[in-house]
Amino acid sequence: MTIDLAAPAPTPGTREKSPRIPLPHSFFGPCLGSTAATTVAVVVSLVPSLLPRASLTQGILSGVLVAFCLALTALFRRAVPHRLRALSGPHEAEARGLAVAVGAAMVAVSVTWAHHWQNALRAAMDVPPIGFRYWPEVLAGTVVTATVLVGGAAGIRALTRMAGRARSVAALAVAAILLGSGITSIASPSPDTASASAPAVALDPGMSGSPLSLVNWNSLGTHGRRFVSIEPSGSPVRVYIGLAAAADDQSRAALAVRELERAGGFERDHLVVAIPTGSGWVDANAVQGFEDRWGDDVALVAQQYSDTPSWVTFVFDRDAASRSARALVAAVRGHIATMPPDRRPDLHVYGQSLGAIGGSAVFDERNPGPCEALWAGPPAGSVRTDGATVLANTSDPVVRWQPSLLWSPPDLSRAEQDAPMPPWLPVVGFLQTTVDLFTSLDSAPGHGHRYGTEQAQCEPAVS
Structure with missing residues (x-):
């Protein structure tokens, strides 16, 4: 057993302070980049359309844009990590909380505008108006679509690392051929023999x-x-x-x-x-x-x-x-x-x-x-x-x-x-x-x- 003579002895009657453990980013909520990307994607997806839009279509569009913007954010974070470090500090929690609040407000305004616009289109085209149920369905479609796309991208990346680049390219080529065959079969239907x-x-x-x-x-x-x-x-x-x-x-x-x-x-x-x-x-x-x-x-x-x-x-x-x-x-x-x-x-x-x-x-x-x-x-x-x-x-x-x-x-x-x-x-x-x-x-x-x-x-x- 060795004794460190250079270490100061604790003062009698006082407690030794525990070392400060840095909190993970997720403790403060989503990072600023992810919050901004998600907000922009949802707001853009809710810009007025030409035609009445079903909740499934709107949910898929929002989910695709969310996944795309998150991917751009990840690429940006890798390209310029030194700039992102400057965002961390004692006020990081407050900044992230403010970003979430501002993003939620922008999305709420966009949803309200989109709701009125969709019903205006439906009134002009003699289509039944949308109700409250429309937006939970949109939210569900957005979450599922974004999760599948982001998770799928992460899975492909993991498989690429495990299998190696050559095998991954070959697998993607086979998948592309199968997808092309499916599209061709849909685009060229078999003759209608019944009629x-x-x-x-x-x-x-x-x-x-x-x-x-x-x-x-x-x-x-x-x-x-x-x-x-x-x-x-x-x-x-x-x-x-x-x-x-x-x-x-x-x-x-x-x-x-x-x-x-x-x-x-x-x-x-x-x-x-x-x-x-x-x-x-x-x-x-x-x-x-x-x-x-x-x-x-x-x-x-x-x-x-x-x-x-x-x-x-x-x-x-x-x-x-x-x-x-x-x-x-x-x-x-x-x-x-x-x-x-x-x-x-x-x-x-x-x-x-x-x-x-x-x-x-x-x-x-x-x-x-x-x-x-x-x-x-x-x-x-x-x-x-x-x-x-x-x-x-x-x-x-x-x-x-x-x-x-x-x-x-x-x-x-x-x-x-x-x-x-x-x-x-x-x-x-x-x-x-x-x-x-x-x-x-x-x-x-x-x-x-x-x-x-x-x-x-x-x-x-x-x-």
Whole structure:
């Protein structure tokens, strides 16, 4: 046993003071960076949207932003640790408590604003208002989403350390391949064999797929069968050429002309070339609008160019709509040119969403004449609107979304206001509009990316 003679002896009658143990950061609450990141993420996620937002969607958005901002904070903390040390000191507890209080107040104000905004949108769109239950659901979705993302990132990091970089890269590559295969299977659904055997009701002779048609019912595809099965009024002429009907755009266009001849489409006063969306869908409201407007004086023809969701076609093969539209309109125009001038029908080109992009390509060399081009919900920056009749809702994210929305407000000069419009904010406006794209078809006609029978109207009116 050794005795330290240099150590001072304790004074009689006094207690020896225990050494001061530093308290962990969590004792004072969340660090300033995490509090600020969480506050900013939640406030940004609650900025007014274009469309009514479900609690699940709002919760996922808030959770994703919280996880993202926390990740940025962690990266910043690693990059400049010397600056963060300056924040520690005797007043650290007070600073953290003040940050939490300020953050909670900002979130409370944002929630109140978002609550009133969501109910204003719902009132304008005839949707039931949200109640108190909405916000606990949002909170639960936010916590679960952020926890899964943050925990998943930590787990991947731990596995990377354990398995080594090479094995981790290989595992991520396999996961990416499996994910890509899943997306492909979703984007390319299997044929609808249940409805391919025979039409549920007897079709009019003017319909593709009817017993007199040159086009087989099975070749119409899901959306083609829906197109010809829309409840008719009078004696409609509807021609639809599916992908399976011919090998390429030109062959399908030639078949469309022969089918129009057979059905008497060129004998009508008005001929509407409807450019489908990426999946081959033609809006039933537009079909009914044209037939209500012109009755038995109109024929409609559509040609499919893809069978994947529109966003897939838009991203990976946007030119498919333009190639198909050019081929079909050129074939129809060529046949009309052979007819006597006094018997030629008025030609109209109609397109909604991606269909508007395809239809716009038909007029690359000139502007359309009155009522010659009708676009509904045209994607921002992708469609020529000079001379065309444009129908667009201000609440439609499709007519707003484009990269320039990051730094400049959208051009809504051709849009009709149908609901309260949120203020545009740089970056934030782009983010909120991107989220609204996923629910743009959930509204009633006249709001979002849904349009009604007014798609058939044009100015000046055609008698």
